[in-house]
Amino acid sequence: xxxxxxxxxxxxxxxxxxxxxxxxxxxxxxxxxxxxxxxxxxxxxxxxxxxxxxxxxxxxxxxxxxxxxxxxxxxxxxxxxxxxxxxxxxxxxxxxxxxxxxxxxxxxxxxxxxxxxxxxxxxxxxxxxxxxxxxxxxxxxxxxxxxxxxxxxxxxxxxxxxxxxxxxxxxxxxxxxxxxxxxxxxxxxxxxxxxxxxxxxxxxxxxxxxxxxxxxxxxxxxxxxxxxxxxxxxxxxxxxxxxxxxxxxxxxxxxxxxxxxxxxxxxxxxxxxxxxxxxxxxxxxxxxxxxxxxxxxxxxxxxxxxxxxxxxxxxxxxxxxxxxxxxxxxxxxxxxxxxxxxxxxxxxxxxxxxxxxxxxxxxxxxxxxxxxxxxxxxxxxxxxxxxxxxxxxxxxxxxxxxxxxxxxxxxxxxxxxxxxxxxxxxxxxxxxxxxxxxxxxxxxxxxxxxxxxxxxxxxxxxxxxxxxxxxxxxxxxxxxxxxxxxxxxxxxxxxxxxxxxxxxxxxxxxxxxxxxx
Amino acid sequence: xxxxxxxxxxxxxxxxxxxxxxxxxxxxxxxxxxxxxxxxxxxxxxxxxxxxxxxxxxxxxxxxxxxxxxxxxxxxxxxxxxxxxxxxxxxxxxxxxxxxxxxxxxx
Numbered sequence: 001x002x003x004x005x006x007x008x009x010x011x012x013x014x015x016x017x018x019x020x021x022x023x024x025x026x027x028x029x030x031x032x033x034x035x036x037x038x039x040x041x042x043x044x045x046x047x048x049x050x051x052x053x054x055x056x057x058x059x060x061x062x063x064x065x066x067x068x069x070x071x072x073x074x075x076x077x078x079x080x081x082x083x084x085x086x087x088x089x090x091x092x093x094x095x096x097x098x099x100x101x102x103x104x105x106x107x108x109x110x111x112x113x114x115x116x117x118x119x120x121x122x123x124x125x126x127x128x129x130x131x132x133x134x135x136x137x138x139x140x141x142x143x144x145x146x147x148x149x150x151x152x153x154x155x156x157x158x159x160x161x162x163x164x165x166x167x168x169x170x171x172x173x174x175x176x177x178x179x180x181x182x183x184x185x186x187x188x189x190x191x192x193x194x195x196x197x198x199x200x201x202x203x204x205x206x207x208x209x210x211x212x213x214x215x216x217x218x219x220x221x222x223x224x225x226x227x228x229x230x231x232x233x234x235x236x237x238x239x240x241x242x243x244x245x246x247x248x249x250x251x252x253x254x255x256x257x258x259x260x261x262x263x264x265x266x267x268x269x270x271x272x273x274x275x276x277x278x279x280x281x282x283x284x285x286x287x288x289x290x291x292x293x294x295x296x297x298x299x300x301x302x303x304x305x306x307x308x309x310x311x312x313x314x315x316x317x318x319x320x321x322x323x324x325x326x327x328x329x330x331x332x333x334x335x336x337x338x339x340x341x342x343x344x345x346x347x348x349x350x351x352x353x354x355x356x357x358x359x360x361x362x363x364x365x366x367x368x369x370x371x372x373x374x375x376x377x378x379x380x381x382x383x384x385x386x387x388x389x390x391x392x393x394x395x396x397x398x399x400x401x402x403x404x405x406x407x408x409x410x411x412x413x414x415x416x417x418x419x420x421x422x423x424x425x426x427x428x429x430x431x432x433x434x435x436x437x438x439x440x441x442x443x444x445x446x447x448x449x450x451x452x453x454x455x456x457x458x459x460x461x462x463x464x465x466x467x468x469x470x471x472x473x474x475x476x477x478x479x480x481x482x483x484x485x486x487x488x489x490x491x492x493x494x495x496x497x498x499x500x501x502x503x504x505x506x507x508x509x510x511x512x513x514x515x516x517x
Numbered sequence: 518x519x520x521x522x523x524x525x526x527x528x529x530x531x532x533x534x535x536x537x538x539x540x541x542x543x544x545x546x547x548x549x550x551x552x553x554x555x556x557x558x559x560x561x562x563x564x565x566x567x568x569x570x571x572x573x574x575x576x577x578x579x580x581x582x583x584x585x586x587x588x589x590x591x592x593x594x595x596x597x598x599x600x601x602x603x604x605x606x607x608x609x610x611x612x613x614x615x616x617x618x619x620x621x622x623x624x
Contacts, residue, residue: 010589010590011590012589012590031564035568040568040571040572040575041568043571044567044568044571047547047567047570047571047593048564048567050589050590050591050592050593051547051548051563051567053589053590054586054588054589054590054592055589056589057588057589057590058588058589061588077562078562078563079562079563079564080562080563080564080565081562081564082564084562084564084565085564085565085567085568175521176522176525
């Protein structure tokens with residue numbers, strides 16, 4: 001059972017079978033491509049459409065109800081292969097006819113088109129086809145491909161895409177075109193313009209359809225098609241502009257696939273299946289558009305024929321599937337952050353008789369600032385990557401200072417974490433360890449905390465509230481200052497330099513730290 | 518490769534000559550031309566014919582007029598222009614010379 005579609009061919013309405021319609025559409029499209037973009041090409045195309053309308057009309061006059069696939073096949077045998085339409089279109093053929101007998105096919109006047117060369121091939125004939133197109137010896141291209149293979153396997157991918165995108169030269173005409181007149185920059189420009197015109201044509205046809213409001217579903221189909229075309233065109237322009245960065249990104253992806261899985265496994269998800277799926281889907285999501293752009297570029301520049309819609313559909317489906325998988329896993333990961341739980345632990349220290357309490361902090365290994373930054377930036381990611389210190393987070397700690405209710409120093413440690421359930425979040429929060437220590441009048445509050453090794457990183461945080469007895473004043477080290485909350489100071493002291501802040505003794509007020517007189 | 522190429526060039530030249538000859542007899546529609554060519558066993562598909570007719574028209578060898586058709590859209594009927602007739606006369610001459618030459622050489 002097939003749908004019947006109404007088409008308008010030269011102002012005659014035909015009922016046509018769905019499959020016949022698709023075949024006819026493809027046939028006409030290929031004819032149009034072969035005719036090229038010259039002024040007379042359009043005239044020829046109209047003649048061809050007229051003739052098709054006439055042949056179909058005869059079918060209907062003979063009593064057929066609709067145009068069937070076999071009618072379209074019959075039409076094709078009468079009209080010939082799309083490639084046969086271009087055999088004599090070239091405007092130069094007439095003037096240079098005589099010279100053809102004297103020269104070999106290297107100098108024929110047809111514009112050159114790229115084909116895979118079946119007569120001189122190692123794998124698919126891509127290299128010799130490219131060589132014929134560029135007018136150089138195939139061995140040069142082959143060597144270049146082999147050399148590039150050792151640069152991250154780039155050429156392997158390029159070869160595969162070319163194999164798919166470039167058609168094989170089968171007919172004599174195609175073999176001639178393979179060695180035809182070389183393509184100038186103008187030709188490439190014309191191709192691009194033709195693409196732009198196609199989009200314009202579709203727009204015009206769409207507005208015509210809407211105005212005449214012929215058939216609701218047809219109009220919707222058309223709008224959808226035009227939208228796809230427009231998006232494809234924009235995508236292509238965009239692709240041209242960012243082609244080089246994309247090619248680099250492609251390389252980066254090639255290299256990162258190996259490294260990506262362990263990061264994803266430890267950090268984003270605990271399930272190995274999910275991690276593999278995620279990496280695979282991410283690769284598909286990035287790879288497919290890049291390959292599509294390269295493919296489109298090859299087709300545009302070399303004017304080759306389209307690959308089967310079957311492959312296109314499969315690839316499109318794969319791309320959407322990869323997006324869906326990513327959304328699915330992202331949703332799963334997000335749900336792991338659903339509940340937020342904070343546990344407060346309190347430790348107390350007995351102050352020494354001295355008036356001043358010295359606050360210090362320490363980073364994990366050393367005190368130089370550059371190392372410190374490195375720890376913050378890659379502490380979580382990097383450590384996971386290499387399996388060292390994978391339970392330690394440098395940074396992510398904030399200190400507030402308040403007045404103690406009694407004569408002791410209290411440290412409130414607020415540990416928080418997120419999880420898929422309240423109890424899971426609580427478990428994660430509870431697994432955080434924070435070790436503050438007192439050394440005479442020096443209080444050391446580390447700038448890092450640890451979590452239990454088997455727990456995932458789920459937004460673990462530690463907030464400190466240090467309660468200092470009323471009669472004490474404090475002195476800050478640079479490290480302690482880094483740990484301190486931004487608005488710990490009273491407003492008038494906020495903008496002082498770190499150096500002054502370190503050399504000042506502070507007392508605690510309800511408004512923040514204040515200089516001790 | 519080379520034989521194919523020369524065959525194609527030969528066919529191409531002969532095809533144009535034959536088409537002009539068919540049109541010279543009668544005002545013709547594309548499928549009429551095809552039928553005449555098929556009768557003469559000169560294999561060609563319509564797809565090849567349309568670009569050729571359009572080019573000959575653009576070169577001023579042919580002109581066309583529209584005629585209503587009972588079976589479909591209006592048809593283009595081609596006929597020779599005066600220039601086309603001159604060309605055909607020259608082609609006739611050349612052909613006979615060539616045919617004679619080929620015959621006497623290959624005999």
